[in-house]
Amino acid sequence: MTEREHVGSEQVASERGEPEHGEPVRVGLVGIGVIAATHLAVLAERKDVELEFTVDPRAVGPVAFRGGQPPHYGDLGEALAAHRPDLLVLATPTETHAELVTTALLRSTARILVEKPLVHDRASLAALRALDGTADVRGRVFTAHHFAFSPEVDWAADLLAAHPDWGPVTTVTSAFHDPYVQRGAEAFASYVSSWTDSGVNQLSMLTRFVDLVGLTSLRQADGGASAWCAVEFRSRGEAGTARLRSSWLTGASSKQSSLVLGRSGVEVWIDHTAMTGFAARDGELLAAFGTDGRTERKVAHYRPLYASLLSGRPDPVLGFEAAERITGIHRALPEAE
């Protein structure tokens, strides 16, 4: 069993990548919205972490952490004037990421875990790159590409690695639906568009299976609430195509991907909502995966993500180079800007 398959609750400290000795990592959490609840839940279970402060300009209720209530600030600069965190977690609306990463880089020495996507356009990526001589951008900036840590993705990646005889992945179809239509303008303010929000999850998930080459087409619809895109990739030396659908016009969250290995006729189906999967060829079931049902989906993503980040050997998918590569493809066409 690999580290990323540990989604149950009975892990020991070393399996979570926690140091068994040493000072706790002092964390500042910036942005106390929907996803902050998952960060707080996973951070609270790690003995190697202390929550030093929280930041949000909105009037949020007291943020409880292990029975205590860390100091709260309305502005990151104000918090950094009073604290020296080891890790800053930025869980704010997508269009604020670039500016807050810049503040964090220039006004602290902390490592920074920024929610995905790292940036919302190419100009912001270029501005961060330009800071590299002034601050250690490559050593300090990490992006929470959490879908790459989902248990069904982990299972399918291990399965394909164990079966070179199945040949290359030739086609991927991935559909990510979120019921954000009900949140209206608030959804656009937090997540920009379905392509900005889900496209980056689909691309980071795909990096576990194939080498991404580039975006070949992108069509956005429903005012940015839906997208259809094609991405070229390479798998075991051969070219393939991924078709990515995302939309907020849905009654429920529903996310699935199908990987077809056309030479052998094998199909691997993964359900990201249920965290399940199976592989089949013609009428034959080749393999299947399920979870014990005890771990909430986002916790199942962020628990291994934090274990990797804090292990001293962060998975490359969290690193700045991966974010650069994913952003380069994600924002490649004018319509993606």
Ligand SMILES: NC(=O)c1ccc[n+]([C@@H]2O[C@H](COP(=O)([O-])OP(=O)(O)OC[C@H]3O[C@@H](n4cnc5c(N)ncnc54)[C@H](O)[C@@H]3O)[C@@H](O)[C@H]2O)c1
């Ligand atoms: N919601 C999810 O399931 C989810 C999952 C993974 C990643 N994300 C990403 O996390 C980010 C936040 O998403 P969310 O759903 O939590 O959004 P949200 O709108 O629920 O929360 C964002 C919070 O950030 C605060 N904020 C705004 N500007 C700020 C600033 N300058 N300093 C500090 N706080 C500020 C807002 O007041 C709000 O409380 C987005 O980039 C999103 O793509 C969200």
